[in-house]
Structure formats: structure tokens, C-alpha cells
Amino acid sequence: QDIQTVHEVSGTVTDASDGETLLGVNIMVVGTTTGTTTDMEGNYTLSVPSTDSQLRFSYIGYQPVVVNVEGRSTIDVEMEISAILGEDIVVTGYSAQRRIDLTGSISVADVPQMQKIAESSVSRQLQGQVSGVTVSQSGQPGDEPSVRIRGIGNFGNVSPLYVVDGVPTSTIGDLNPRDVESLQVLKDASAASIYGARASNGVIIITTKQGRPGLRVSFDSYVGYETPKHHGNAFNIASPMEMAELEWLAYNNSGLTPSSSLYGDGTTPQLPDYIAPAGAMEGEVNHDDYYVNPYYTNTGDLGNFYRITRANKQGTNWFQEIFKPAYTVNSNLAISGGTDDASYMLSLNYINQEGTLLRTYNERYTLRVNTQFNLKENIRIGQNASIAVWENPQSGSLDEGTATGMVYRQQPIIPVYDIAGNFAGNFGAPLGNASNPVAQRERTRNNTGENNRIFGNVFAEIDFLESVTFRSNFGGSYATSNWSWFQFPEYENAENAVVNLYGDGAWNGTNWTWTNTVTYTDLLAEVHNINIVLGTEANEDTGRERGGTRTDYFSFNPNYVNLSNGAGDPTNYSWQYENALFSVFGRAEYNYDNRYLLNATVRRDGSSRFLDNRYGLFPSGSIGWRISEEAFMRDVNWLTNLQLRAGYGVMGNQLNVASDNAYSLFGGNQLSTFYPITGGPTIFQGFAQTRIGNPAARWEESHTMNIGVNTMLFDGALEIDMDFYKNDVRDLLFNPELPGQAGLASQPYVNVGNVENKGLDMSITGRRDISQDFNINATVNFTTYSNEVVKIAEGVDNFDGTSRRFGSGNPIVRNQVGWPISTFFGYKIEGFWNEQSEIDQANASAGGVYQEEAALGRFRYADVNGDGRITADDRTRLGDPHPDFTYGLDLTVNYKSFDVSAFFYGSEGNDIWNQVKWWTDFYPSFQGAKSKTALYNSWTPDNHDAKAPIQENAGSTATNLVPNSYYVEDGSYLRLRTIQVGYSFTPDMLSYVGLNRLRVYVQAQNLFTITNYSGPDPEVGNTQSANASTTSFGVDEGAYPTSRQFLFGFNLGF
């Protein structure tokens, strides 16, 4: 070798996004076999044959960089994560593909962008980040949002399948968001049906971070402050004096003489000084008579209590009493590193998020250890594991009985506390039967709840025969929860719970999956790319729960109370479950010259939930054509990539069937089948048929057709991905109600229903570098679908959802053939009956009663079926909670060391059934707080242009006793979900303190929401914890609203 011609080049390779050095980057001299890799500090030194040589830098996950040496001896290279050109590898079902080779509909999340959103869970971060996914969340910490991929495809469980590091699971609530390396959503059958029987709701695939050579330490932390958004009057509740005036108005409107033990019997009401004793005035009450023992243990004592409570004449704002500012801290330490033969990643996350609602919080520790070892050149083993421990006491919401329901039900004249500082309530006064929501929350203070979950996998991979890899992956979860609660005896309410009771329970569950695959990958004759995967998978899910209660504790001290110490009767229960799946599957991909793509998958699943039709086959196929690679397109420079995709396939679902659906079963229940036959207290065991079996049930099948186009223009400056789909879900498992004559045994699930979803997913990304240190990125994710029930069951064209206080027979929600799932249902209001002559005229032309209970100031309903009368057949669809479309807009601006990002999320065209109005806008609805609307904006002979109907003493079907369009509101909104401003210190500033990286940022969440919805939060209706099911959602009866949050955080790298 001629020493003169040897030229030495050295330099450092860094990550363009964060300036961190990259270790193990492959550097080759183009056209030779000479090369090297970067060392622990990202440095390299390489001898090149010529000063004109070209160097190619390549690194998995980054765009390759080719540099002309041009005589230089120092060449520093920044490498960009290969998000742009589609060279990046996407983890799909049981394999990985280059993004440009995908033929199915797969949304790849921009994980760094997602992780910018300081949130406690991955699903919350997901909102608006990928098209085709609708995420809806509440303000409750730890409340996992509902995640819906491409609409709602069945009548039961519509949650997607999550696959984390190759292990299927139903929840990712305990996954540390910072551990996520990649996230992709498999939306259509050609992408997802490799997951067969569990794919029909879509699949979300997540991989966690792995170590890379070299040591990296990062520490990220933030603290936040959350404020409830409503400082005012969240439900427009009337003041105590207005409440009294409303009572007078309603009585007068009903032709009755108002009189009340609280407000007197004058022509105008008077507020009392005391509500206990009811209606007492100052001086009439001897405070020495007060006697309340809040911790009474003898229920008979309650009769001796003498309560004294002053009227709160200004009015208690119950919303403000239970929603308070709250703090959040979140810290994450990650250490990773490795050598050529071994790598590790270790992370520790702590989050403590207080809820704005009293005594709700989410405190969680997560520890993750991921390791990988190259035992030999062709043998790799590894493991991923996370251990999460958390406490997350939640409050129910969207229901009249919860604290958020009591906020609009408990009358404002009631103070929080009585004269002695004990809880105040409505005992003894005509103030309804709601509870004091502060008391309700404070009485949960001794409750406990601990959850633990170990989730992870171990795997081994062996390469043999050059192009074949065998992989065995065993993973799963072991999870436990235990909880206890104490029911304090109540004394302040009209209807008190009087026993003290302690309950204790625990659950544990094991879910394992063992997957074995063989993968063959080859490139034949330079143009035939072949990839074949064959595999088997076994899954078992088992668990048990047990619990008990006891009453009658001598002391309520939580250190004393346990199941052993109560003096009352103990109760206990337990139950167990087990399910299993076994599957074989295969996938073949073929790619000719990067232009023509073919993909076929098939999976055969067997499930323990089925008996006669245990196995199901789920095939799919798709094709792709990269037009931009064709010779005739080569000259079109502005078109970087144009690819057409089409696919068709079948996915399954087995979740909507009880494990024992196949069998006719008998059993007993102490409460409904046992009987005290001797006349003594002992109840004797009795049985009844509990289930009618259907051995013939089988899989639900989702037949999906997808057509997509991927476009990239101007070298990635503009990227548009679009997918159209039609998803026909057949043989839906549904348990149609049997005639009453069949008895009440659980009716079997049968495969009868059919639901169709059609839609469009689109994402548009634009990038523009205005100058070297000024660039802008914008991404819009757009999701729209239309949902229609095609069939329910033979002879059944509808079934009803919730009816709340309207009672059975008066559903708010109806699921009807031809309508979307969970359609709002009732009478359509045309206006008011303003004149008696209108009623007389309507009756005359009806030849009888046109509308039952029609009267002045009440609602006039529309004669929808045109038969000249208002009957139950005039009830119609009044709206539905499905959005016309949802969208997320991400904007990022980087300028020098500053970065600004804003994320907007919106939902358009979703309706909300605002059931709160039933309570607040109608005087005769169940007693409780009422709204100013009822008093000031209700129909009177002088006010025909009112919002609410005439306020009366008694309800009627023409006002509040049947569901009607009064409650339906447009729930569209646009929300600035997040705005963040960050500053990164430059390396020279950091070198003094030995840091690699330091970024500080401030973030605001939910800064503003544009909506016409009258409730505190338009984002209601299908959160997981709420009282809402798939076939009955979008009903607001007191939400846990999202709050405004401000936080300060930093990212630190060593």
C-alpha cells in the first residue's frame, strides 16, 4: 500500500435531533470493503484510499448519509432518524417491514412527537396522533381513555388488541410512555388479520426501547399544576332564593298554593336561617340541643340526633367544593448501553398525579429492564420486562349517583358543614335526597387499592440456513390488585346508609402467550424479495377474585378495621375464569423490484369460548404498486413516492361471548334463589337455571376492504397518506332478549348481528426548513367514519340502551337497524303549545287526543309518522354520539435553540345527550338543585320564546317524563390540547457541567376549548370508567372534566 495515497479521516457522528453521539455507526468507503464503526464516544477514524472517496454512514433507524471526503480530514456527520424516506423499519405482526413496503393500512405514530406530550399513559398521548383512531378521555387521573380504531364494529368489546414486544395484551395503562420506541396501528385486515381472532377491533403494536452500544443516561422530569376550568357556575344552578322562587313559580303555574316548611307560605317565599331544624329562624334554635355523633356505631342512635344546620343563603357551589387545584410530578430515569454482544435498557418512572376531584389520584412506579445478548453470531436471546405498581383511586362519573352527579343534584342552600363542623345534608328538610358530594368523597379517605403488574417476555432467535430465523417468544403478564373500602355511617342525608361496613377484595390474573415462528427472507436475482413467516401461538388467560365484607366495627380507625374485627355478619365471594386460544398462522410477502408488492396472510384460531365451531380461519391478501419507481415516473422529480395499495381480508373477534356460553347451566344465588323456608332467619340453598347454552356460537367476522395511497412530494416536504375502507362485521355475537316466558336465565350469545363501518383516514405532513436553524413541521391527522347497524337478529330490528330516570320502556338510546350504534332516541320537539286554541285545533283534526298531556307551555312533539297523532311510534332518532370527523393538528417550530409545538384536537358533529338538564331544567324532575334556565328562561304566558317548558309541580309526558330532543346538544369542539415551548442549551454551555443535553420546557394543556356544548366538558361519553357501554354512550350525567394544566419540565442527558 502506498503510504502517500492513504488519507486519514476522523470525526464524530451525532443524532441530528438531539445532538447525542451515535455509537456503532457503520462507515464504509463507497465501492470498497473498507470500513469501520464509531466508538463509545461516537468517534471514528478511517483511512481512505483517496481524497475523492465517498463515505457512506449507515445506522439502523437512521437515514444513510453519503459524504464526499473532498480532502478533508475531519468530517462530523449528523444523522437523521429515517422517518422520511420510508427506509425505516416498521414492526408489524410477527415481522418487520420497511415502511415503503407496506401494503396494509398501518399508521405509524411519530413517537418523539407523542412523547412530547407530558401524559401519564400512552393511550392518552395517542389522541389525534394517528389517523383512523378515535381517542376519548376524561379528566380523571389514571382513567384509561377509550381507543376506537375505525369506528365501532360490534355490540360489546370494541377495544383494540395491544401487542407489546410481541406479547398480546388487553391493556397498556401501566406502560411507561417514555419506554416506547415505536407504535404502529394495524387498521385493516391485510395488516391485522395475522392476529386473527383478536384483530377485528384493530391492533396496536408497540415496541419498547432497547439498549445500544455505549452508555446513555437521561433524566426527564416535570411538575405540573392543574386547575379546574370552572370557577363560575358549572351547571348554571340557581341560588337558594331563586330555588325558592322557582318552587313558587311551579306551584302557581299548577294552580296550587305554594307552601313550604322551609320557605313559609306567603305570596313570595322567605329564606329560613336554618335548614335544620327545617325553616327555623335566628333565635328559634338552641345550639345546645345539637347532638350528632358522626361515628355512631349503634344504628338506633340515629333517631336521637338533633341536627342544626344554617342555611347557606349565598348558595354552596358544589362544583367548586369538590374540584380543587391539583399537582402532578413525573420523573423518569433511563440508563441504556451495550456492547456488540449485549445491550441493556433500564428505566424507572415515578408519577404522582393528583386529580382535581377530591381524593382521586394516580401514583405509579414503573421499572423496566430490557436486555439482549448475542450468544453466538447466529443466536440471540433477550428479555423485556416491566414491573408496575400503582394506586389509582377513582370516582365514578357520568352517573347521577356519583359525586359529579351530586354536584348538580344537591341543593345550594345546604352548606358543606353544619354548625359543629360535621357534614351538612338534606335531612328533615324538603330538599330532595341527594348527598353532600364533599362528604361522599371524604368518606373514601380510608379506602385502599394497590395494583401490580409484571409484563414482559423472553425470547430466543436462531439464524440458520443463511436466510432462515427461528424465534421463540414467551411472554405475558402476572397482575394482582387488592382493595379495601370502608363505608362510614351517614347521618346528614334524608336517606342515610346507617351501617358501618368494611370490604376487602383481591384479584390475580395470569395471561401467557407462547409464540414460535420461522422466518425466511431472501432476495433472489436482485429483484425478488421474499419474506415468509410461519408460526404457532398458544395463549391462556386465567384468574380469580375473592372478597368479603363485614359490618359493625367498634372503632373506625383504619389501623383497627379488618375483616376479622367486625361484630356483624361476614359475607364473602369468589369467582374464577379461564380461557385459552391456540393458533397457527403464516404470512408471505413478495416484492418485485420494489415496484410490485404482494402480501398474503392466513391464521387459524381455536378458542375455548366456542364448542361446536371452535376453529376459525382468517385470510387476507393485499397488493401494492409503487408507481414512482416505474421508469416512466423517474423524471417526475417532485414526486418522491407514490404508492397504491389495496387489500381485503377477514378478522375475528371472540370477546363478546361469555366463557361458558356453550353450556346450559344451573346455579344458586343467596339473594335470588335461596329461601328462608322454615320461617327462621336461615336461608336454604336453591338453584335455578342460570344460563341457556348455545354450543353453536362461533367467531365474529370482520370483512374489510381497504384502498390506500401514499404520496410523498418534494423529497418529503409534503407527505399525504390516505385510506378508504369498508368494514363489514358479520355474525356479531349478541344475546337477544328472549320472551319473558323463557325465564331469566342468561340468554345465549348467538351469531346474528351485522354492523358496517365505512370511512376515510388521512394524514398530511408538511416540513419546511426556512433556514439552517429555523424549520417548521405540521401534521394533520384526519379520521372519519360512518357506522350503521345492518342487522341485529332475526325478527329483532332494535334493542334499547340506557333509559336513566325515564325508566324502562323509555330508552334514551336505541340501537336500530339502519342507524349508527347508540343513536339517541325520543320525541322530536317542534315547539311549545302556546295557545289553548292550538291544542283544541290539533285535537279536533285528530278526532280525539292529538298528544297526551298536551297543555300550555309544554312541548309540542312532531308527528314523525304522519298519522295525525302523537304516539310512541313518533319517537325517532335525535342524534348520535359518533363524530362526523375528528382531527389532530401538530405544529412544531424549531428556531435555533428554541422549539415550540402546539397540538390541537377536535371532534366535529358528535352529539351529546345532556341528561343533566333532566335534573336541572325541569322543576318536577326528581327533587334537587335546579338551573337558572328553569326560573328565568322557561315558558310563561308572557314568554313564548323560552328555552325550557313551563315549570309545574308534576311531570308529564309533554315535558320531562319521556326522552325528547330537549337533551340533545352538539358536542363538537376544538381544543388546544397542548402547547409547549422548549429551550435546549448548546453543547458548549453544557460542557462545563459535563452534560450532553439539557432542554427545559413549559407546557400548558387544555388551554382553551371552542365548543357550544353547555356542560363542563364536551369530551364525554365513552371513557372506560364511565357508566357507558358500547351500545349506550355519549350520555352526560356529570362528567369528570379535563382540566387546564401548566407544567414545567426538563430533559437531561449525561
Added chain:
Amino acid sequence: CGDEFLTRPAMGSLSEDVVADRNGVETLLMGAYGALSQTGSQGWGDGLPGDGAWAVCPSNWLYGSVLGTEAHKGSDAGDQPQMNTLGGMNVSPSTGFINLKWRGLYEGIARANSVLSVLPDVPISEGVFSEADKARIEAEARFLRGHFYFELKRFYNNVPWIDETVDALTPQPNDQDIWPNIEADFQFAYNNLPAVQGQAGRPNSWAAASYLAKTYMYQQKFSEAKALYDQIIPNGNTSNGLAYDLVPLDQVHNPVNKNNAESVFAIQASADDGTGTIQNANPGMMLNYPYNSPFRCCGFYQPTLYLVNSFQTVDGKPLINDFLSTPVKNDLGVLSSENFEPHSGTLDPRLDWTVGRRGVPFHDWGPHPGQRWVRDQAYSGPYASKKHIWWQKDDQDVNNPSQWAPGTSYNIPIIRFADVLLMAAEAEIETGSLSQALQYINRVRERAADESAWVKNEFNRGYAFEIVNSEAEMLALEPTSGSWVVREDTGTTFVYLGGGAADINNWNEYSEPNYNIALYDDLGNQQQAREIVRFERKLELALEGHRYFDLVRWGVAEEEINEYMDYEGDFFPASYINEGQFTPNKNEYFPIPQRQIDLSTVGGTPALQQNTGY
């Protein structure tokens, strides 16, 4: 790794072959008994079909008594609006309650049918499971099935008959009169049940005979009924072996004295069943206690003025045709803190075992305080229903406080001996001798005339704030408002109204109630005798869920219910009663639930036909 791995057993349940033995069939039979109380499995007061237990309560307090002129729904206007609909006779096929009732009763039938379909498979083995055991089990199951169908028949009139031979999953028509089937079930039970049962809750042959006779009475088969009553009344005995008899008035409904000599067939309840719920303790009655009282909840089921006025007596006899011309004085519109002097005229002593009214001892819970225990007096009147109320001294034994409203071990009487006597009197009036009828009626009145079992002020002593000998002693006390003091010197009870205990004007004095009851000398002619026995049923069986069905059975529902609505509506302009109206040829029966018609529709043709008028 295949089928074996995928075969997973059903957890926590039994298959049919496991229950098809002698223990299994006995347990299935017990499950059929469990359906009597029509209570569900959720544990807070749900009925068997899953909604509020009050919609399906087997006492029929809503359908028999509230619809039958005896009680207001109670509470306030906005509470349980479906009850307003029902009470105003505006029930429609889509009223949810009647669908719940249908489903609950048919579940009882399904459970009885489970017994009957498994029973033939249980092998006879002498000494272990004899023919007699088998016959008894069949007879008990058919008795229970007869009971559920009797309810369905008088409720809906036209219902499909499902027995163990009929496929219940396939919609069946309701085009046959099922009285013959019900008769057959009770006849079988009568023929095969023993006269004495080991457990008091099981019906015996006499209970079956009584139910069969009642079935005849509903069909106006008076001579068949009379023939049975001629056997039952002199010879009958309870399941636990007590000769049928009337017990003292204060013991009839007392849960510590249940399954007494008067109990022909009753639904058993347990307040102390160890479940921590009230589901075996009459959850269907949980609403029916005074509000803001030691009973807590919920102020429903308030007797009507119309009912209370019926208890007026002149010379010890009721004012059968004239009871509305003079009202019983009440405290409507009077606050509990204001003075009130109760009615001074003579009353039937049964009133105060039926109705709680101000100033009268509410057992030993003190004088009823009136308005303070009532949710909305102006809406539903001043009274409280009382037959299911227990004594404070028995609270530990018969009350279950585990939920937001109380449970009690009170047995719901389906047939009690007084009912048997009065039905027998009816049968005699229609087909036999008026003097025999007179004897039956007087036997019931004689029991009521036993002064030792009347309501007395001395009930107030047990939990009085103080028992004193003089006014001075009383005025020196430091009571809180509502406290009551028993005065030895006056023999009266004083209630402190508040405002200063030293002032005698702040005390309300209550004397003994004024009772007078006498026997009938004769019943007059047949028509007069009918009126007497029908009125006597009201006085004796008020608030026990019979009245509406009796009025329909007698064909006088339109007349009497509309009279009641006119009368009562004037006092309660805001109540559903004010605009209520009984429509003949319609309101005699409830509609077939629309839901059931829909569910019975196959290929566009409903198997169930709607009743007349709906």
C-alpha cells in the same frame, strides 16, 4: 396441543346432569320458592328481572292497593313517575313496570318447570327417594306454578301457558283461558300435599285447597268454592300443624309471630340471612316507610283519606254507603310543630293496625308525628301504612338496616284465614246461606272487637323520653322537639312541639283513640249482604294488595275507583289521582307488555295478542 388445551370447563356453575338427582331436584324446588319474593341478585333492592324490586313486589301493594283506592303512591310528584301513570289508570303497553312483573312471574314458572322436567329422571329408591317424596315435590312445584299463574291470570287475563312440556324459547300464543290449568295445578297439589309439612314455608294440602277455592271465587264458581270452604274452615290447619284460627289483632302481622294459626300461605322473609343485603327481607317494600323517621326511607304507600274514612263506625258498624259524608279528621296542612287534636268520633279498631296517623302510637315508636314523617303532605296525604311495620323492641331481630332503606322479616300473607272466612262468606251469600255468611263475617269482627289487642297509649311507654306523674314534672324536662312523655296522672301522652319546654302550650296532648266495633245481627238481603262482606274485606284486608283485584272480580271497579278518584282528587289537586279515570273494558286488566309482544313476533306475526282497550 389442540382440543384438550382448548377445552375449558364452565366455572362456578353446574350442568343439568349434576342437578338431576334427589338432592338436585329438592334444591331446584327451593329455587322455585326463592322466586316467590321476586327479588334479584344485585343486593340493593332490585327485583328478579333486574329493576326496582317495588315493581314486582309480591305483596302487590302498588297494583292491588294503590290502584285499588287504598293508598297513594306517596313521596312526591317527581318520585317514581311510572307509579303515577299506573295509579292514574293510564298504564300503557310500554309502561316498564308491567313488563318487569311479567318477566318476574314467568321466571317463577320457569323454575317450577325445571323441577318438573328433572323430576321424572330421579330414580325411585325406597328409603332414599320414595314415590311419596316424588309426589310431594311435584305437588309443591305445581302449587308454586299455580301461584305464579294465578297472579298472571288476574293481572293480564290472557297469558300463554308454559309447562314442563312446552318449549319456552319459542313464542307461544295467549289465546287460551288458563283457569283450567291453574285449577289442575292446585287440584294436584291439594290431592298430593301432606297436611303437615316439616318446614312452615311449604304449602300443605289445606293451603292448596284454599288457593283452589280462591281460584274458583275468581271465576264465580261459588258452589265449588263453598264445598271446599266447608272442609277448610272446620278442619284445616297450617303447614306447621296449627288448626286454622284467627289470632289477636296485634299478632296478625307481627313478624315475631309469623306462621301463626292464621297463616294459610305466606311468603317467608329473613332479615338476618347473613348476606348483608335486604334481598330476603322484602326489598319490594323498602320504599314504604315514613320519611325522615327512624325507618329512614322512603315515604311511599300512604293510605288514602277514602280508606281511612271507611273505618268510621256508628254503633260499632261501618257506614257502608255513607262513609264519605263525614270525614275522619286529619292533620293535612298542619306542621308537626303545631298543635293537633286527633279525630274524636268512633272508629273501627282495625284502622290503627292498618294506618299510621298523627297522635296515635305508631307501635312503640311514639305517637305518629304527622307532617315531619311525610315527604309531601299536600301531594300524598298525611298517613302512613302500618301493617308491615315492626316494633322498636324487636328491631334487632326483624329489621335489616344494611341498605339505604330498611328490610324486615315480615311475611307477606298471600292467603290468611280471615281472607278465607270472608271469601267463604261471599260464597255462602252467592250460593248458600246468609246465616252461615253472617257467622263467618262476625267471626272476623269478633276478633277485631277484642279490646286487649287494640292500639293503646301504653305502647308509648317503652321508648318515652320520660314517664312522669305531673305536669310540673313534665315542664321541668329538657326534651328536643318531637320527644314524647307519658303522663301517669292523665293517662295521656304529651309530645313536645319545640319553642320552650316549660310552656304547656308547646306540648301536644294525645288521648286514647276512640274505638267502637259491634257484630252484625243479620246481613239483610243478598245484595246488602254482598255490600257488607265487600266492605268487611276492605276493613280487614286493607293494604294487603287485594282490593283492586277484588273490585274487578266483583265488577264494581269502575264505580268504586272513579268514586274514589273524584273524592280524593279534590283534596290532592296536584296528584295523579285528580286526573285519573278507570276505563271499563280496559282497566280491568293490565296490557300485555309491548316488549313481550315484540319478542313474540316471528315473521311479522306476534304470538301474543294485546288485551281489549289497549
